[in-house]
Amino acid sequence: MSVPLTLLGLLEREPSHGYDLKRDYDTFFGRGKPLSFGQVYATLSRLARDGKVVISDVEPGEGPDRKRYVITDAGATEVDAWLTEPVEPEPHLQTVLFAKVVLSLMLGRSAEDYLDLQRNAHLRRMQALTDIKRAGNLVDAMLADHGLFHLEADLHWIETTVARLDALTKEVRDA
Amino acid sequence: MLEARDVKLAFGQTPALRGATLAVAEGEIVAVMGPSGSGKSTLLHCLAGILVPDEGEIMFDGTRVDQLDETRRSTLRRDRFGFVFQFGQLVPELTAEDNVALPLLLGGARRAAAVAEARPWFAKLGLDGLEQRRSGELSGGEAQRVALARALVAKPRVLFADEPTGSLDSLTGEQVMDLMVDSARAQGTTVVLVTHEARVAAYADRQVIVRDGRVHALAAARGAS
Numbered sequence: 552m553s554v555p556l557t558l559l560g561l562l563e564r565e566p567s568h569g570y571d572l573k574r575d576y577d578t579f580f581g582r583g584k585p586l587s588f589g590q591v592y593a594t595l596s597r598l599a600r601d602g603k604v605v606i607s608d609v610e611p612g613e614g615p616d617r618k619r620y621v622i623t624d625a626g627a628t629e630v631d632a633w634l635t636e637p638v639e640p641e642p643h644l645q646t647v648l649f650a651k652v653v654l655s656l657m658l659g660r661s662a663e664d665y666l667d668l669q670r671n672a673h674l675r676r677m678q679a680l681t682d683i684k685r686a687g688n689l690v691d692a693m694l695a696d697h698g699l700f701h702l703e704a705d706l707h708w709i710e711t712t713v714a715r716l717d718a719l720t721k722e723v724r725d726a
Numbered sequence: 727m728l729e730a731r732d733v734k735l736a737f738g739q740t741p742a743l744r745g746a747t748l749a750v751a752e753g754e755i756v757a758v759m760g761p762s763g764s765g766k767s768t769l770l771h772c773l774a775g776i777l778v779p780d781e782g783e784i785m786f787d788g789t790r791v792d793q794l795d796e797t798r799r800s801t802l803r804r805d806r807f808g809f810v811f812q813f814g815q816l817v818p819e820l821t822a823e824d825n826v827a828l829p830l831l832l833g834g835a836r837r838a839a840a841v842a843e844a845r846p847w848f849a850k851l852g853l854d855g856l857e858q859r860r861s862g863e864l865s866g867g868e869a870q871r872v873a874l875a876r877a878l879v880a881k882p883r884v885l886f887a888d889e890p891t892g893s894l895d896s897l898t899g900e901q902v903m904d905l906m907v908d909s910a911r912a913q914g915t916t917v918v919l920v921t922h923e924a925r926v927a928a929y930a931d932r933q934v935i936v937r938d939g940r941v942h943a944l945a946a947a948r949g950a951s
Contacts, residue, residue: 671944677928
């Protein structure tokens with residue numbers, strides 16, 4: 552999750568104060584990982600320094616002054632570019648799983664035992680995400696779905712690998 | 727409450743179950759997973775008294791199901807068990823309402839009483855207004871919800887579901903699973919759910935894997951660390 556680009560995107564919707572930006576970010580994007588106020592204001596300062604937002608006005612309050620941030624044309628261009636570019640597909644977890652399976656075979660350990668443990672961990676995480684999905688709103692359900700589909704893809708890989716372990720063992724040990 | 731003990735069954739020379747053991751607690755939702763041909767549906771059929779194992783025991787509430795004759799197993803299935811399968815479960819000549827009432831009618835209930843009992847399930851499962859439709863006039867998801875209502879209307883002790891979402895798209899399948907889990911929990915029905923889909927299995931309290939005709943218990947129960 553790119554915090555600066557997400558905050559810029561929220562500002563593209565409407566000018567806002569840091570407090571309101573944090574609230575909106577946490578509501579939609581910060582599930583389990585809310586932004587700290589320090590992170591919000593540090594990010595907004597960097598965006599202002601880089602000319603992507605400007606402060607439109609400052610309202611004095613009981614606490615610190617409330618600054619209202621407005622996105623600039625440069626900021627809007629960056630948001631537009633970000634939203635229209637596909638994300639780089641990243642098969643990240645599979646490479647770790649693959650390395651553990653192959654190393655297990657090289658070291659004469661049971662790759663099947665490892666894959667059983669991994670399947671167990673995946674299923675438990677899928678249970679937890681399903682609970683979140685059933686208890687939450689549509690935003691929660693969409694986030695949980697994203698995780699569920701990725702975990703399911705890993706599980707397909709795990710099952711296929713289990714079915715190929717004998718052949719893989721031979722190939723790794725003969726290499 | 728429901729248990730398979732070292733169950734073996736072969737179809738001709740082909741072994742389907744090679745010593746499958748599984749215990750299901752009252753009110754528990756257990757997903758039986760496994761690749762095609764692993765024996766997971768055969769295990770469900772043995773637990774439900776549809777198939778009789780060559781060896782081993784099937785226990786339900788202290789009764790050896792595998793030792794009952796076909797008539798008694800048939801009575802057990804009708805009175806204590808409910809079933810949801812992947813395809814073609816509704817009687818096409820009957821309306822949706824009569825399909826749901828069918829287990830009650832077969833159990834000896836009068837028609838008016840059976841229909842009165844069937845009717846609330848339509849609201850419960852989001853099927854309002856579809857009572858008089860026949861299965862050919864229902865979408866896949868609607869037909870599966872009618873099948874679910876029919877499986878649960880007689881308040882079975884155990885619901886056996888074999889790939890209940892297999893013919894549905896993801897979202898419709900989720901609706902069916904949500905309704906199945908909520909309804910089963912509401913009336914304390916135990917569920918044995920056979921599926922090859924991990925996303926469906928994740929609705930269960932516990933998952934087991936059938937591989938080469940044996941049961942491998944893997945995932946911890948829901949809520950356990």
